[in-house]
Amino acid sequence: MKTLMALLLCTVLLSACSGSAKQTGKGSTQSPAANATGNAARHSGPRLALLIGNSNYGNQGMFRSLGHNPRNDVEHMQKALAAYGFQSTVLKDANLGQMDRQIANFIKNIPRGGTVLFYYSGHGVHYRGNSENYLIPVGRTIHTEGSIKSAAVSAHAIKRDLEASNAGVRIMLLDACREYVGNSKGVGERGMRDMQPEGSIIGFASTLGTAAYVDHNLSTSVYTGKVLQAMSDYAALPFEQLLKYAGAAVVTDAKAHGSAQMPRVETGTLSGDFCLGQCLDWSQTQRIRQENNRLKQQLGAKQARLQEQAQAQGLREENSRLQQQLLAARQTAEAMEKRAQVVTTTPVARQFAQNAPTTPPVLPTSTGSASSFFQDTLRNGTKGPQMASIPAGSFRMGDIQGGGGSDEQPVHQVSVAAFAMSRHEITLGEFQSFVQATGYQGVKPSNEWGCKAFMQPHFSQTANHPVVCITWLDAVAYTEWLSRETGNGYHLPTEAQWEYAARVGSESKYWWGNAIGNNKANCRGCGSRWDGKQTAPVGSFSANAFGLFDTVGNAWEWSCSAYENKYKGQEKTCLPDKKDNKNRVLRGGSWFSIPFGVRSASRSSWRPSGRHDDVGFRVARIY
Template sequence: MKYVLFLFLLCFSSLQAQRAFKPIGTNNQPQKGRLALVIGNSAYPGQALPNAANDAQDMAATLRQLGFEVILKLNLNQTELEDVVSAFTQRLKNYEVGLFYFAGHGFEAGDNLNYLMSVEVRSDLNETLAKRKSLCLNDVMSSMKEANSHTNILLVDACRNNPFRGWDRNTASGLGAVNAPSGTIAFFAASPGQTASENAGQRNGLFTQELLKQLRQPNVELISIFKNTARAVKGKNARQTPYQAGFITDDFYFKRTDTPTQISRQEEPAKPVVDLEPIAMISIPGGSFMMGSNNEWEKPIHRVTLSRFMMAKYETTVAEFERFVEATGYQTEAEKGNGSKVYSNGKWETKADAYWRCDTEGKVRPRSEYNHPVIHVSWKDAVAYCEWLSQRTGQQYRLPTEAEWEYAARGGQQSRKTIYAGSNNLNEVGWHTQRRGTYAVGQKRANELGLYDLSGNVWEWCSDWSSEDFYTYSPERDPTGPSRGAYRTVRGGSWFHDAEDNRVSARMGIEPVTSISWLGFRVVLPEKNR
C-alpha cells in the first residue's frame, strides 16, 4: 500500500496545502533507495540556536547509517532554502523513500500556515516580512507528494521559542492540533499548546536527542519508535509530551537486521552513503579588482578580471571529508607514513599518527567536532577530494585559484575594502592567534558575500603553484598561477597565526605533500558548469 509518512518535531499548528515547488518531470524508473535532505539553521541574528546545527549534523550521520543518501545543508537564507528543496524534490522521484529534516526557528503565521525561518529572519521584522524570508512547510509537503516516491518522511525540529515578541499572538505558545490526511502519520515534539525543550547545555534538543536514540535501535517498528521517544521525553520534561496524529496501515522500519530474506530493499540496512555536494555554495559574480598589496611577496598591485564562479560558504569540514574517505577508501599523505605537523610544548614537530580525524594536537577528535575544518590534509589530498566530488555530482569542483580566493575574500563587487575578509576588526570575522586550535565553521561573521572564515581558522590550499614574482607578469583575465613550481599557494591565515597573516592579501607557499594542523581547504565551482 502506498503511504506518506510525516514526522513533525516542531511547535506548529494545523498543516494546509498551499503551492508546490517547481514541478518534477522525469521518465526514469524509481531507484531502490532512500534520499534525505537535512537542514540545520543556527545562525539567526540575535536569536541563535546552537543546537540546531548539531541536530542536523547528528541526524544526517544517523540517516546515513540507516541507508539514506543525505544532502546536508547549514545556515541557509531564503533563496537557498527554496533552491535546495526544489533540487531535492526533483531528484526524489527516482527514489522509493524521501526524508526532509529541518532544525531551526519556525512559526505559524496569521494565515494558519507554518513557516521554517531562513537565517535572514530577524526578531524586529513584522510577520509579512518574516514570511517572505521563510520557507512554507506546506510547499515542502506538496512537492514531496508530487515526487510520487513510495514513502515520504518529514522531520522538523523547530519553534523552540518565539523570538517575535512584538507580534500579536492570540493563541497559546507551542503546537496546535493537526488533522493529518489519510495515510499520514504526524509526530510532534510536544502536544498542542506546549513548547519543545531546547535542552540547554546539551548537544541536541530534547526531542531530537531521544528520537536519535530510537532511530538507531534495530527491528523497532515506527509506532514503537514514537511511543519509546514520547516516554523518554516526558520522563525528562513533564511539561513536554510528544504528540502523534494520523495513521498508516503498513509497518515501517528505519533499521532491520532480523529475517533478512523477508526485508524489501528499501528496508535493508545499507553502508553509509555520502552527500552529493558541499554544505552550501555562494554564487560570486565576475568582475575586476586590484589584487595584492605593497607588502613583500604581495606586490605589485595589479588588476585582475575574473569570470563568475561559486565558492563553498564554509571550509571543508571533517564530516565532509569523512564521507569522501568512507566512499573511496582514500588514504591521505599523513596516513601513508608521513604523519602531520603539530604544535607541542612550544615547538612544531611531526607526529606520525596525526591524520585528518585529529585535532591540532594530533588527538582523535570527538564526533562533536566534526563541524570543524578538516586539517592534516595535503594539497594532493584536497585535490583528490575535489576529483571525487566532481565524479559524484557531474560538476567540476576544484580548489580556487589564488585570484579567485582573494577576490572572494575581498567581497567581490560588494567589497568594502576591509583589511580582513569582511571587517577591519579581525576578531569579528576570524579565529586567530589562539593556542586552542580550530573552531566550528561559520561561528564568526560572514564577509560581504556571505562567506565564512576566509580570514582565520585555517589557511586554505589554492590550486596555483607559488611564485614570488608571478604578480609582475600575471595575465589580467582569469589567472591560474605559474606553470610550474615547488610550492602551492595557501591563503587566509589561521587560528595559530597573528593578524598580519590573516589579511586578505597575505599569501604563503607550502610543499604540496605537506600536512599540518593549521591548513585545510574549501572548494569552488565554475558557474558555467551549473
C-alpha cells in the first residue's frame, strides 16, 4: 500500500527559453509537423542546464530528509532534457557553499543567445522578511525565520541573474518541498510566492499557502513526474501550455489523494513561443484534421475498388505474383551462396538455402524455431546465454511512422550481415556468474540513477531479472569474458543490428503493430503489473519472430555504437575504445518509459561510465 506524506511541495519553473545539458541522453521530440521556422531559428543556440537535487537533510531543525525523490528527480530530468539537446550539470546533496559556487559558475558561462535552465528539487521556503523564496541546502540547521537569509539561497536572486544574462531563453524550475517540524512552525511561510517574470515563464507546483503531497513509492516527486511526462507528450507545444497540461495532471492526482495542491503558471512578455521540440502551428490543426478525414474516405473508396478488381482478376494475378516471388527467391539464394560460404554453415542459412527454390525470401512471421537457437559452452562446462540466429537482410531504419525524435532521422536503408543475438536481456544470474568467476567489481560510475550499488537497483530482483545498474564498461567486460570462455566473438550489438532484430521485418511502431496494446511489454502505460515500478523477469511476454524477448521496454539496452543526433553512419559500427567517453546508444526503452519511448525507432544515450536502474544489455555474436 502506498505511503503518502503531505509535504509542502512547491515548484517554480521560470522560462523565457529552454536550458541546456551536459549529459546527452535519449528521449523524444513530439510531432515534427509544421512551422519549421520561428522556433528553430530563434532558439538555435546551445542549451545548458544546472540541476540540483537535495535529499539528505537529516534532522535539520524544521527540515526532514526527503528520501530518494530529489536525487532521482535530477537524474530523470537530466535524461529527459538530453533528448532535446541540453547539456546538464548535476549537483546532489549540496551544501550552501557548493550551491553558491556552482550557481555562480553557471551564470558566468551562459552563452549569448543560448537556452538556460535552472532546476532545483529539495526543500524551499518563502521568507516573509524580504518576501523572497529561498532554497535550502543540506548541512545547515534552521530553527528561526531570521536565519533563513544567511543559511539558504535566494531563488529570486537566481531569477534576477538569469534575466540579466545574454541568454535567449531562460527557464527556472524549482521543485521545492517543505514541511513544518516540531517547534519550527513559525519559520517562513508554506509554498512560494509569485516571482513576477520579465520575459520568462514561471510554473509553480502549488499556490502560496497550500501544501502538496509526495509518494515515496514513486521514482520521482509528483510534480516533476508530471512535468517529465508532459515534456515527452507535448514537446511541440509552447512551454507554458506544456506546464498547464502538467499542472492539470497534478490536480487530478492530488484530488484523488485528498490534497488541495494547485499548480499555476505565470508569464511575462515573451518574444515568441518556445517549444522543446519543433513548434506545431496550431492554427492549421483543424485544416489538417479535415484533410486527413478526406484522405481516409478516398483511401477507403480506392481500397474497395482495388478489392473488386483483384477479385475479378482472380487466379491469373495470383499466379503472376507467385512466379515473380519464385524468381526473386532463386536469384537471392544464388547471390547469398556466392557471397559468403561461411554463412551457409549456420542453422538459419541451411534452412534458407534448402527452401529458397520454392519459398519467397520473406522475414519470419512466427517465433523462431528451436533449430535457430543455440548456447555456447563455457570452460567450466556450463552454458552461456541462449542465442538466436539472425539472418542477413536489409531494412529501413529510423522514424518510419513519423512523429518521433529528430535524432531518429533520416530514415535510411541499412543492410545487415548474419549474426546472433541473445534471446533475453542478460540476467542478473548470468552476470553474477561472470562476477563470481573473475572477481570483477565494476567500474566506479561517474553517474548513478536509482542504484544502491553495482548491480543493485532500488527495487528487488531475482536471478531471472535483467541485470541493471551496470555501466557500458561493465557490459563490455562481460562480453570480453564470454569471448574468452567460449572462443567466439561476443560483443554488444551495433545500433543497426539491434533495430533490425527488434523490427523483425516490421515498419510499425512496435514489432506487433502501431498500438501498444495491453500486457505485451513492461513500460509506463503498457498494462503490465510491473509498469513504472521495476523490471520484469526476462521472457515474461511473447517473443518476436526471431525469438527475441523484451525488445520493447523492460530495460534500456546498451549498444556498441556512438551516439549521433542524426544518423551519419555510426549506427552501423562499434566504438570499442573504452577510453573514449562519447555517449553510447541505448535502445528498447524500459519499465519507466512511456509507450512513445519503447518504439522500435526510439533512441537514447548515456555516458559509458554511467549506471541506471533501468539500463541493462543483451549480447551479439559474430558468425
